[in-house]
Amino acid sequence: MQKSMTRLVLFFSLCFSAVAAYATPGINMPYGVTPVSHEIYHLHMACFYVCCAIGVGTFGVLIYSLIKFRKSKGAEAAHFHEHLGVEILWTVIPTLILVVLAIPATIILKDIHNTEDAAITIKVTGYQWKWKYEYLDQGISFFSNLSTPQDQINNKAPKGEWYLLEVDNPVVVPVNEKVRLLVTSDDVMHAWWVPELGVKQDAIPGFINENWFIATQPGTYRGQCGELCGVNHAFMPIIIKVVSQDEFKTWVSAHQNVADQSQHTQMLALSQANAAILKKQNHHAKKVELRS
Amino acid sequence: MSEGILDYGDHSHDDHHGPEKGFKRWLFTTNHKDIGTLYLTFSLVMFFIAGFMALIVRVELFEPGKVLVNPEFFNQMTTMHGLIMVFGVIMPAMAGLANWLVPMMIGAPDMALPRLNNWSFWLLPFAFSMLFSTLLMSGPAPDFGWTFYAPLSTTYGPKSTDFFIFSIHMMGASSIMAALNIVVTIFNMRAPGMTWMKMPVFVWTWLITAFLLLAVMPVLAGCVTMMLMDRHFHTSFFNAAGGGDPILFQHVFWFFGHPEVYILILPGFGVISEVIPTFARKRLFGYASMVYASAMIGILGFAVWVHHMFTTGAPYGAQLFFMYATMLVAVPTGIKVFNWIATIFRGSISFETPMLFALGFLIMFTLGGFSGLMLALAPSDYQYRDSYFVVAHFHYVLVSGSLFTIIAAIYYWLPKWTGHTYSERLGQWHFWLSVIGMNLTFMPMHFLGLAGMPRRIPDYALQFTDFNQLCTVGAFIFGFSQLIFLYIVITSCFGKGTGKASSQVWEGARGLEWTLPSPVPYHTFETAPTIT
Structure with missing residues (x-):
């Protein structure tokens, strides 16, 4: 029994060190290139560290107890089975922690909903299985299809660097301008998701959902459909090119x-x-x- | 709760009405123990079928590009895996545990409505046969995910969807009847002296679960009925083109779906509250607050459903309300975790297999709780939603949560039920392989999700390859280690275990069921015990 205890402790310490070792880009949520994506990233990390702290405390007491109070070591069970004081304590402290987390979350959420004063408005329509983009003020409209050849999917050709994350017509937007998205769908539900922009918005037939972003760095950002939409759900990526004015x-x-x-x-x-x-x-x- | 039992009931005339022989015994049985066994056996069979489907999914995801199955079949596998695991494995297993244990724990001779009990079980094999039959039909089986969002499942759904709808109806009817039976049993059949606040926590959590089931299963039935109407009777509940509302579907579905999540875990909380005190040889810490916390979780469960829909365009005020309510769930859940740890603290602990699974649950369920807290924050949810982060989260709370509690329960009560002990060494192998397999499968999914991999995709970009391969290896370790469990269960059921179990079985076990001989006689507590 003692052996299995040591193994338990060893295993979980290994687990956590593995997490630490992998905490590099590509593993974590991207920091992104928009003010909202930065805010979300910081909230995410704050919540993660809060969880780590609670975890260290909780699991610390647990593992200490499991080592210290083993029957094989001759531990005798105590007889206490209630204590109003600690019950109140571990109701109130978690509540306070939640309040502390809820405040920034409330503020960021308000920011996400502020779609006013946009320089450009793009209507995004989900189709089975492609996206249509309409620049409402510029009168530009086009479909954006997956451009990865079928041979790569069927393993008949070597896969390119951006396998499944490439399209024929990417969305092009200017840097440092507020872009408003009007997201809807022509058939089933889809979701327009680009992690680097901090935007995920469901595309729902009969509804027009709003979201927005300001990309602060030129570059190419890639995303995918985020809501199961049928057979080719995996094959309708989103590519955004952020370019100079x-x-x-x-x-x-x-x-x-x-x-x-x-x-x-x-x-x-x-x-x-x-x-x-x-x-x-x-x-x-x-x-x-x-x-x- | 067993101290002070004066009368254990008289079992001397048990032989006079033993079970019938053969096939008829199982088909016509009204005995709560037989029905419990039926539920648990059914659940075990379904567990291996749905697990096999998960392995097909994992093989397909081993590498980018097509590996084994086409996207159409892949979607059918993820859908079936989810539906069967929820409705065919966890729920029947919990119902099986309730059937076996609730009457024995409250000192009742049987369930209050034994014929209804028989019916509520026997609906299930038919419901699932109907569901499985869709795999053999021309055209795809249900392929819209276990959440079957409209209009993918209505206007765009395959023909087999109608069979899916009727099988959901049957499962729902089965759950409603089982829940009704449990409520009536607990209210009316408690032995003299078994007051509310003396009931074992398992009975309490099942009582709360049963009320949740009664409240939400009809909502699910309504949801699939509206689907049926949309598909065949020209209504437009969920069809935007006809003036309907696809988001209404999600509201109705998640109004069922979120309490459903607590239905899957609450009886497990009860199991853990029985197992931990036994192997810590110390009374459960904070019994009353455990009961109140469970009730609180049940009530809050009705006020959080929109957190599954944060990205559907819900207005700011609604998002705030549901975010706060969801975060609040962490409080009663935290109370439970802290109480279990306080029970362990200054106990006299030993590490038999049920305890190992309970501890595995305690640690990994808490990890699932942490990712749950992260998901509760609506702004971050915009990034997590429908990514592998969500898949990781709900597998931590369902596999190392619900499933581990069920396995712990089986290891804990199996010697009492069968009268045979099992190999402790094999049990430990099962535990360690399960823990390693489970973490190897689901831990990397957190990173995949954060890095941007959507869920329910049969093929993925190259950057996700390494972690997916780890997941697949882990899934195979987890899957095959369950064969050890199967072996242990079968050998002890058929009397080939390692020895005879005493009536006490575990040194620290307390409760009415441990006062009965092992194996438990076919009829128990025909004369109600008196509890003081």
């Missing part, structure tokens, strides 16, 4: 041109099609005329 302007005008052009081509195609139909009808009419 100038680059964003260039991107916008390029895309608006493309949009105009494609609209133009569409119109052209449409009119050609119409002409063709008209021609056919005329032809038909002529035929009818001839017959009569």
